[in-house]
Amino acid sequence: xxxxxxxxxxxxxxxxxxxRSFTKNDSNRPLTNEGxxxxxxxxxxxxxxxxxxxxxxxxxxxxxxxxxxxxxxxxLGKNFDISKSLEPLGDPFTLLGELSGKNMFVGxxxxxxxxxxxxxxxxxxxxxxKKAGLIHLRWNKDESLDSTRxxxxxxxxxxxxx
Numbered sequence: 001x002x003x004x005x006x007x008x009x010x011x012x013x014x015x016x017x018x019x020r021s022f023t024k025n026d027s028n029r030p031l032t033n034e035g036x037x038x039x040x041x042x043x044x045x046x047x048x049x050x051x052x053x054x055x056x057x058x059x060x061x062x063x064x065x066x067x068x069x070x071x072x073x074x075x076l077g078k079n080f081d082i083s084k085s086l087e088p089l090g091d092p093f094t095l096l097g098e099l100s101g102k103n104m105f106v107g108x109x110x111x112x113x114x115x116x117x118x119x120x121x122x123x124x125x126x127x128x129x130k131k132a133g134l135i136h137l138r139w140n141k142d143e144s145l146d147s148t149r150x151x152x153x154x155x156x157x158x159x160x161x162x
Contacts, residue, residue, distance in 0.1 A: 005142045008151075009096075010053055010104040011112040011135040012071065015039030017063035027061045027087070038156070039067055039132045043074045045159045046134060053077045053104040057095065059086035061108070067132070068106040077104055086111070093118075100141065119148040132156045 016035030
């Protein structure tokens with residue numbers, strides 16, 4: 001039986017996107033075809049390992065939305081939402097108070113790793129989240145966020161070998 005006070009937060013970095021361009025707005029960069037294929041394979045491995053969230057919340061940037069939609073499609077989440085709090089330079093902390101159960105944030109670096117480092121009271125450069133990598137954090141709602149624990153950090157290269 002799951003602890004109803006427990007909050008699980010999965011931080012998923014978007015997959016490989018098209019290169020930056022002076023002619024295209026950064027928020028509109030889609031995943032590359034290779035990025036889409038690799039990310040889908042990794043997400044399917046996460047599903048096989050038992051990862052699943054009640055809610056996927058994505059940055060409004062196209063590459064994050066596409067990654068979140070792939071996660072939703074392979075069954076890593078039951079609901080899909082978009083939040084400006086997860087865009088680069090956004091404030092993901094504004095979302096933490098409303099969380100319950102299992103949640104997945106799909107976003108960008110360095111925002112996701114900085115969030116994780118802050119929650120586990122680690123130095124800000126202690127974690128680097130690779131593209132399509134995952135961080136799993138857990139805390140109890142009846143305790144402060146200072147009780148947050150790092151459950152795992154999964155590199156895409158590790159997941160590809162499973």
